[in-house]
Amino acid sequence: MQLQKSYENHPSGTLYLVPTPIGNLEDMTFRAVRTLQEVDLIAAEDTRNTRKLLTHFEIDTPQISFHEHNTQERIPQLVGKLLAGQSIAQVSDAGMPSISDPGHELVRACIAADIPVVPLPGAIAGVTALVASGLAPQPFYFFGFLERKKKEQAEQLESLKNREETMIFYESPFRLKDLLKNIAAVMGGDRQVVICRELTKRFEEFIRGSAEELVLWAEETEIRGEICLMIAGNDNPEKPVEENFDELSLKELVEMLMAEQGLSSKDAIKEAAKIRNLKKQEVYQAYHGF
Structure with missing residues (x-):
């Protein structure tokens, strides 16, 4: 278990996840602009693209490239800078970082190193x-x-x-x-x-x-x-043939529902409980091996 209090003093710097406009520059928030001005470094998916944004808002914070082709090299460098007390803003070319863009691996590395990760709200296409x-x-x-x-x-x-x-x-x-x-x-x-x-x-x-x-x-x-x-979602989804369900264990039934219907484990457990006329807790315990 880990508890992060985002706005208390930390010995390390902070990683800020800063969304950028997905087209219209007027969608940039005041807080996003201020954050990019105040951090020590901006980790950008494409520094040339981000430079246009920074120039428009008169932000002169230095950048470093961070994209899908250099994550293994960059993550230790960025974590090292954060542990040394620098704060870093991560941005993608457009929208929210980590959504179909690099960033998830950096977030996980920061969490593992007990570095606070602070997301800013903003555009997501x-x-x-x-x-x-x-x-x-x-x-x-x-x-x-x-x-x-x-x-x-x-x-x-x-x-x-x-x-x-x-x-x-x-x-x-x-x-x-x-x-x-x-x-x-x-x-x-x-x-x-x-x-x-x-x-x-x-x-x-x-x-x-x-x-x-x-x-x-x-x-x-x-x-x-x-x-x-x-x-649009399917209003009349196909259900697996129920007569085969009796041959499956509860765990196998949940796994089959996840695979065939694309359900999350939570929803598959709920569906399996309906099929077997059991309490969800019973199916949950069987699935997780309790």
Whole structure:
């Protein structure tokens, strides 16, 4: 167990996770600007890209590159600076650090070293697009980027097609057409899909319709810009054949529900308890081996 009191004095510096605008610079918060001004160092996914942001807000804090290709080299360096008392702000190119961007490994390293990690609230493309999509905003399931290859992507969609939550994905405009075809083929042409393009920017647009309608739209459209795609949850998910359940132990039943329906362990335990007409605590104990 570890207890972090973020704003008490610490012998080390603090790692601040600072979100940046996803398009419109006016979405930068006062607190984010102040934090970037006050820290000793900014760990940026792309220092050239972040330099434009810093110049706009007249911030002269030095930067160091921190991206997916140098994490193993940089993490010990950054942790060392934090332990020496320096404070560091981590930023990605756009939006919240660690969401489809580098950062999670640094956060874990800081926690292991008892260095406080302080997140700042701010822009995140998936949730921003979700609330204007018209699809159910809760519960939702954030996935991020799917596999690029068609076969692997289809397998991922197959594992997700019975989820009842709205699903959120990021995608390249160059691969969007193929993704829409895959969604229609795996989840059905009538599954509702919403595309948000160029979120918060001048040419922001939402395209709402069935997977089949959006495939036709993509065939006729030159697609550009940053893409966030949302798929409606399945109102009538397929359930595994229950007569096979009696042959499984409670642990095996929970694991099967997680694998076949894409459920979390918590939801799978709840579903298994319904199937076996047991209390959730009994299934929980059997699954965790208590």
